[in-house]
Amino acid sequence: MDEKIEIDALILDVDYVNIGDKSTIRIAATGKGSDTAFFYDKSFSPYVYLIPSNRRLDAETMKRLDLRSKDTRIEISGVEEKEIKHAGRGVRVFKISTTNTRYVPMLRDSLGEFGECYEHDILFWKRYIIDKGISPMHGARITAHKEGDVFVVDKIEKADVKEDLTHLCFDIETYNPIGAPRQEKDPVIMISYSCNGNRKVLTTKKIDREFVICFESEKEMINAFSEVIRSMDVDIIAGYNSSNFDIPYLVKRAEVTGADFAIGRGREQVKMEHHGLVEAVKIPGRINVDVYNVAKFVSVVGASEKLIRANRLTLSEVYGAITGDVKKMVDRRNIWQLWDGSKDDLENLADYSLADSLALDELYKFFINLEIEVSKVSGTTLGEACVSTTGQLVEFLLMRYAYDNKEIVPNKPSDSEIRMREANPIEGAYVKTPDAGVYRNIGVFDFRGLYPSIIITYNIDPSTICNDESAEFYQSPAGTRFLKEPAGIIPSALRRLTGERLGIKKAAKKDPDNKELAARSQALKIIANSFYGYLGYARSRWYSRDCAASVTALGRAHIMQTIDAAEKAGFRVLYSDTDSIFLLLEGKSKEDALGFLKKFNSSLPESMELELEDFYVSGVFVGKRGGDSGAKKKYALLSESGRIKIRGFELVRRDWSGVARETQRKVLEAILKNGSKDEAIKIVKDVVSMLRENKVPIGDLVIRTQLRKRIDSYDGKSPELAAAKKAIEKGIRSKDDLEGSTINYVVTRSGSSVSEKAVLEEMADNYDPDYYIEHQIIPATLKILKELGVSEEELKGRGSQRRL
């Protein structure tokens, strides 16, 4: 008999399987009081929209069409005529359904002669959650019955579900005495994991540690690990760079050794897919979280605020940035030696392996709340959110809005269209040139979320652009007009996001320790701030040059009006970049500045507000290296609490040596905190003589620069490229190893050009003091000291004219 069930569950994953020739949605859901299970929805079919070019075409004719692609007859299971919004007006469309996803691209091609095809490239599982209105991480109420062994969905609707997910963090070690690990030959020697308080290291040697479990063979070790995942009923599997390394490696080793690595639910195999540029690992019925991807996302998107600040995104660096602790480290190249080494070495290795999993567990806990909220805000699965760019998240959110608003989703642009868009960039923000100098008493104000509030205020959306004189419209300085009514989906989506964020921030004030609220606020901010970029993104479905250009034009107009008002109020505006102004208080008080702020805000549209960022006791702007004007995007400010805020200076750039950065930091501090020119000069002179006397450790001289292209595709020479090539020639590192990576190099004495002198840190046994003095220390510090009237000669001291 039919067994009816109804559960409230979180949705871990949505995909589809073909049953016969019918593509059938499959949902992996986990709910209270029930095991995680697959649910099949047989009632949902793939479809596309057709905007017919011939108005006499009707649904009956469409149904009878015999569409073919080569030898295949395309199955059409339904045709429905509908009214839908397209580019701001209503159009008649056919919704053409089929039985199998493989017919969808064929439909797109063969429908070309009847009109324009839309929504043909929306993945089936995304189509499903959009149409059903479910957000996987919010959860759903599923009503289902059992057919044989499987659950079949009768009804699914959105719900708000609280449910804890079980996660497992893991890490593997491989035995690779020569170079990088080779999947076919080099065995996995250890698998460590941390799950629900269980911490273990699985390995194939006897090691005297209570957390170590020893197996006869690599095969048995992998089998046991698979069994852990199944028996713990793990929902989320987290690794560090595991999508590119650990998981593919284990898959291959299982193949080589005959082990069982079927870690999906129902013993399904892991699938590897491309997702844009990143590798996405899919584990059926579970969620793969590569914490490295997440860290990269956060460091790119949320960098400005406190979140993380690490030079490199290795596990240990990110761990250090988050916890302030130092993780137990082993040089990856020495792992095989420890494995072949003494009892102590083996114990060390096991400790290290476990430490990696535990560190990963910390990172996981730090990042996962944000990632869950990102999934909720954009309405996608957690696994998808973890491999998505902000552009993809915004796009998905807008597709949901479009569906709810009965609007057709615009198609992706063609390659030629993309090239055309890229060849026509828009004018961006305004940046005021500062006057170089040291200043006291500065007030900094900025517009929070300037671009989102402009989009909302002026109803900026591709569909609201109008040319009609009679309608009510806003006009941007770029000349584009936007209807005041009705709200476009982009402004209305943004209005909802910012409105929600306001509420969250209020709630967070009352509950400051609530991590979920903080994460949600962060997620809302990240996504809201990406809308403008998405409007101007060449691959965007909602690209609009006029909209993007209007956003920046209005941004420029608002900030210039702000500068104007501040000057009229008697302030000197030292600097301004995009959405901020720096006021010199001079004879005026903080209260005067706040008074101006209040008065000015009352003149602004309701959704825009200039806010106090902070007051600073002193600040430095420097001149440009070449000319005499001040440098933009470079300044240092000392707040009243003693904190120094530094932007753009060499010391925040990783492609400058540690000595130069550290010296610059000390000089800035001396000037901002003590106003002491002499102290600053002494700092520089001391470092210069340390360099001359060869007393500076090589590690402080390392310059890091990323090779962002393939090694062969560079036109010219550069030090980092030359250093990399030397290492490849000597066989110390491989091309694969270095491409895309950050090159750590040192400038040595041998050679004439900088490129000739540059070698990898690990190959460097000397350094060129002249280079570090002339090209690192002096340029980094002189530009600051110049503002105090210090000359180059004063800095170098005796011995600087050695060339004569």
Next chain:
DNA sequence: GCCGTAGGACTACCA
């Protein structure tokens, strides 16, 4: 052949 410089390629930063 040496010098200085203009311009291109490139990277990493700010918002």
Next chain:
DNA sequence: ACTGGTAGTCCTACGGCG
């Protein structure tokens, strides 16, 4: 593979000089 604005490095090419 969300945008544009910006500084600064190193390299190459080029013109002037002798």
